[in-house]
Amino acid sequence: MKAARVVSWGSPPQYCSVDLPAPSPSQIKLKVMAVAVPPLVRGRALGKHPTAQGAALPFDPSVDGVGMDEATGKLYYIAPMAAPLFTEYANVERSNIIKLGPGANPVAVATLVNPVGSSWMALRCRALPGSCKNATVLILGVTSTSGRAAVDVARSLGASRIIGMSRNEDTLAAVQGLDHRVVLQDPIALPPDIGPIHIVLDFVGGRAASGVLAAAKAEPGKDIQYIHLGDLAGEDVIPLQARLLNAKPIRITGSGMGSWSKQDMKQELGGLLGAVVKMGIPDGVFTASLADISGIWESEDAKKKRFVVIP
Incomplete structure (x- = not known):
């Protein structure tokens, strides 16, 4: 399975191969559809954000995203820090996903959350x-x-x-x-x-x-x-x-991770996603494939626009 990992702090994530075990009984295997790269993710890739300090390399700096259950075709929002998402597939605890309504656009949701x-x-x-x-x-x-x-x-x-x-x-x-x-x-x-x-x-x-x-x-x-x-x-x-x-x-x-808790985020996700799914894709979104991530990570489009990785 293909993925992207930071192998040196401050360097762009590198495209690589990783193994994914079978999901546990409490997990679901999702095909990753869209992962946003806001400043928080870039801070984690630098090793400077508190959530990345002390982490071991290679490291996945992703935070949240949208995945699909290929067995049912249903889309799910994957909560922050629930799983490494710069990858083709992810095993996610069922308690850390929220089903998205019909018509939800993965890129829009990943971009706007x-x-x-x-x-x-x-x-x-x-x-x-x-x-x-x-x-x-x-x-x-x-x-x-x-x-x-x-x-x-x-x-x-x-x-x-x-x-x-x-x-x-x-x-x-x-x-x-x-x-x-x-x-x-x-x-x-x-x-x-x-x-x-x-x-x-x-x-x-x-x-x-x-x-x-x-x-x-x-x-x-x-x-x-x-x-x-x-x-x-x-x-x-x-x-x-x-x-x-x-x-x-x-x-x-x-306000940010640390000033509110993971429990706060879980309690608010339903209302937040309800607001997000009503919005369309905003202007200035730049999408790229996982395979191209290392080459475009430092590009002007990736830095100045709303960058979304589509594995």
């Missing part, structure tokens, strides 16, 4: 319970794929107003579903008519994050809930003045 899941898990597991209902949500970095998905997620969870922020005015204008659009400039300012902010979903990080927190107004009696999701700015540090934390009620947290 990560970007949709980032805001879904943030609002469901890291924000205060039920606090998205009737809230004003500000999405910093809304023109990214994850940011655009966050608009739909926040609305589906009951947000009453959604504010999108980005530095590019043209791409910001193209984002659908926003109530307000604010161009990210230095110094950062929010129009007075926006009013209090309840939740900030931040895909940018760095100085932009601290600038938004300084500019945001709080509703009396409620926290501004800041949730860190990404670092599109490429800055490792979010500089915060101590007096800012004393001047307004700010609740700071993050």
